[in-house]
Amino acid sequence: MATKWKNFTRNSWVKAVCWLLILVMTAVSAGMTVYAAENAQKNNLNELSSYSTYSLSDILIHEQPTAEYLAQQLYFPISNLYTVGENGTTEESIERNVTPADLLGELTTEYYQSDTWESGEPEQSYDASAPTLDAKTVSAVMAALASDTSGEYSDISESAFQAWLTHHPEVYASCRARYISAQLQSLTDTQRWLEGLKNSFDYYLTNTVTGDCFTSLPDGTAQKNAESQLLHTTQYAMALKSTTTGAAFYSKHTDLAQELESLNASDYMLDSSRNGTAICAMTTDAYDNLCLSWSEIHRLFANLITIYAISAVVIALCLLVLCFGAGRRPDDDTCYLLGFDRIWTEAQIFFGMCACIAFAGVISLFLNFFGDNITVSLSFTAICTGVCAASVAFAAVCLVIFLSQVRRLKARQWLNGWIIWRLFRKFGIASLCWLNKQFRKSPLRRRFIILSILLPLLCAAWIPIPVVIIVLLIVSMRLADSIEAVNRGAHDIRAGKTDTQITVREHAPKELAALAADLNGISEGLQEAVDTAVKSERLKSELISNVSHDIKTPLTSIVTYVDLLKKCDIADETAQEYIRILEQKAQRLRTLTLDLFDASKATSGAMTVELAKTDLDALLRQALGERSEHIQRAGLDVRITSHPPVYVNADGRLLWRVLDNLISNCVRYAVPHSRVYADIAQGASLCTLTIKNISATELNISADELMQRFTRGDRSRHTEGSGLGLSIAQSLAELMHGTCRVEIDGDLFKAIVEIPRWTQPETHETNQTT
Known part of the structure; x- marks a missing residue:
């Protein structure tokens, strides 16, 4: 059975028939609606609603007019007649019965437009020659003003209004004339209306x-x-008699009389403020015509409801079949989407709304042709055809959009058809996930997120914005104080102030307080590390100094005894060779001891520095001259590039030691019979000496490591160097507020020394005024 149902709903001919049935039933319903409207027009539907109100349910339920409807048909003429004629039927009677209360509205309108109302004070300037109102009339107007309980005239000053009214009788006369003219016009209109009844x-x-x-x-x-x-x-088929004391219905039809008597007669009697008696009777012919029109419309509407019900059932069944077969093919459970289904749902909805507006406009246009005041007349066939065509087109558009959504649901792509969902899935879900991730990270982030969401909600809830701003400023300023305190502390610690202690506010976030505690711990640990390093460096320097000093005494003795041995007459050549080796090693040990002592003094800062004007170029040439024998022995060709004189602010003794160490380094490690370049450049504040040579051994060591103590480029340590020359040069240059560094590019060794340039000190001359 299920297979047959699937095959039935997926059959193309079945779908086409269902489409056709839906459009046909829509056209039939629209046509019947136009037909019902046309017949209601012919059966005096307007007359049924002329004097009373009724609902569609009344017409559908009752085949004859209801008692309430008939009672309103009688009461409406009476009420309308008395409302117009309560002041009289002639100009004289209307003038005679005009009361100050009737004119009060006109008078207050004129008063509001006067200068008296604007100033709030009684007007003092007026035409003294104008006649004044009699006291009786003024008292009647003021009594009418005082008797108002609606509050309409509560903002009028009675004294100012009375003074203004007394001195402006022409305003009172003008308002009275306008009121009488309006009553006469209403009386004329009523008399014309009565002729039609x-x-x-x-x-x-x-x-x-x-x-x-x-x-x-x-x-x-x-x-x-x-x-x-x-x-x-x-x-007369029925009549109504209404007075200020009661009302009564009369009818020659017994059933109708009983229905009318069951009504609440007090709802149809004249107001107690009205004096008189009113009687209204409906003729038998009018009653019969009214009942006939009611019956015709009852039958017409009943048939129309039946057509609507049948159409609804057929359309519902066809929609059921189309929903089951939408997107499906025989013997294939895959749901196929059409080209229209690729259009965004918002675009489909917009298209449907446009179709709805167009349909409503067409229907309104055609329905206007049922009116009485149109200048263009159309036949019933043209109106019916237009309405049916518009209804079918609108139904087809709605059906296409509906089935498109059904196919998307069956293909599980309904949400993907919405642009809003795509944007939400691409940005909204990612934002929510990110927000959830941030919310879980720390309490501080949770507070920021809650605050960011809560503040706009408070503003949207009309919480006073100044209060929100004040609270936000207080909270943010407290937080800013804590952040700035932590920031300043971190900056001081970075600058080397290891004794820094960060203090945050009492109400600071826990995260900032924890960060401040961590930074304080880092500062304390850094201070301890610095103290330990300084102590260790001082101990090493003291150790080196003490050891160097202790070595000097025995070393001096050894050198002395070697000299004594050389003076002895020793003929053995082997002994002479031993003495020569002892002398060589003793001198090397003496040099190493001096280097250790100098390195210790330079590092500890215990060395005296006397900065003065020094010629770097001359000092370089002097150092090269003193080392000329060694340079010649190594076969080096030294090339100097300089523009003397080059004056620097340095200690000549220390600077000479720096230069001597660098030249000695070149003599030991440069390729024999190669060139050495010494370039001196003068800058704005620094003078730079660059010494370049080619290393004889492979420099498989970094420049920073080469500047360390006891480090040689010759890792086999076959040369006579101590590994302290570059380190001593660096320390001495720093004592003179300069720098010394090396750069290695393959086998090219480059030593760079920067010393502050000497500047002429400013002299202040005192001018004497005679």
């Missing part, structure tokens, strides 16, 4: 105050005769 109603209305009478009966008919004629004559 003479074939359906007869009425009799008297005003006991003015003595005026409205009636459709022959002139001269007395009230007693009018009541007998309207209430008990068989030519």
Whole structure:
């Protein structure tokens, strides 16, 4: 059974028939609606609603007019007649019965537009020659003003209004004339309206105050005769008599009389403020026509509801079949999407809304042709065809959009068809995941997230914005104080102030307090490390100094005894060779001891520095001259590039030691019979000496490591160097506020010394004024 149902719903012919049935039933429903409207027009639907209100359910349930509807048909003419005629039927009676209360609205409007109302004070300047109102009239107006309980005139100053009214009788006269003119126009309109009721109603209305009478009966008919004629004559189907004390319904039809008597008669009597008696009777012909129109419309609407019900059932069944077969093919469970399904859902909805607006416009246009005041007339066939075509087109558009959404649901791609969902999935979900991740990281982030969400909500809830701003400023400033304190402490620790202790506010976030504690711990640990390093360096320097000093005494003795042995007459050549070796090693040990002592003094800062004007070029040439024998022995060709004189602010003794160490380094490690370049450059604040040579051994060591103590480029240590020359040069250059560094590029060795340039000190001359 299930297989047959699937094959049935997926059959293309079945789908086409369902489409056709839906469009046909839509066209039938639209056509029947136009037909019902046309027939309702012919059956005086407008007349049914002229004097009363009714609902569609009343017409569908009752085949005959309801008692409430008929009662309203009688009461409406009475109420309308008395509302217009309560002040009289002639100009004289209207003038005679105008009261100050009737004119109060007109007078206050004029008062609001006067200068008195703007100033709030009684007007002092007025035309003294103008006639004044009598005291009785003014008192009546003020009494009417005081009797107002609606609060409409509560903002009027009674004293100012009375003074203004007394001195402006022309305003009172103008308002009175306008009121009388409006009442006469209303009376004329009512009399025209009464002429249209003479074939359906007869009425009799008297005003006991003015003595005026409205009636459709022959002139001269007395009230007693009018009541007998309207209430008990068989030519009237029903009648209503209304007074200020009560109301009563009359009808020659027994069933109708019982229904009318069941109504609450007090709802149809005249107000107690009105004086007089009103009688309205509906003729038998008008009653029969009304009942006939009601029955025709009842039958028409009942048929229309039946058509709607049948159409709804057929359309529902067809939609069910189309929903099951949408996107499916026979013997294939895959859901296929059409080209229209690729369009975004928002675009489909917009297209549907446009179709809905167009459909409503077309229907409104055609329905207007049922009116009475149009200048273009269309036949029923043209109207029906237009409405049916518009309904079918609108139904087809809605069906296409609906089935497109069904196919997306079956293909599980309904959400993907929404641009909003795609944007939310691409950005919204990622943002929510990121927010959740941030929310879980730390309490501080949670507070920031809650604050960022809560503040806009508070503003949206109309919490006073100044309060929100004040709270935000207080919280943010406290947080800024703690952050700035931590930032300053971290900067001081970085600058070397290891005794820094960071203090944050009492209400600072726990994270900032923990960070401050960690930085304080780092500062304390760094201080301990520095103290330990300084102590260790001092101990090493002291150890080197002490050892060097202790070695000097025995070394001096050894050198002395070697000299004594050389003076002895020793003929053995082997002994002479031994003495020569002892002398050589003793001298080397003496040099090493001096280097250790100098390195210790330079590192510890115990060496005295006397900065003065020194010629770097001359000092370099002097150092080369003293080392000329060694340079010649190594076969080096020294090339100097300089523009003397080059004056630097340095200690000549220390600078000479730096240069001597660098030249000695070249003599030991440069390739024999190679060139050595010494370049001196003068900068704005520094003078730079660069010595370049080619290393005889492979420099498989970094420049920083080469500057360390006891480090040689010759790792086999076959040369006579101590490994302290570059380290001593660096320490001595730093004592003179300069630098010494090396650069290695393959086998090219480059030593660079930077010394502050000597500048002429400023001299202050005192000018004497004679």
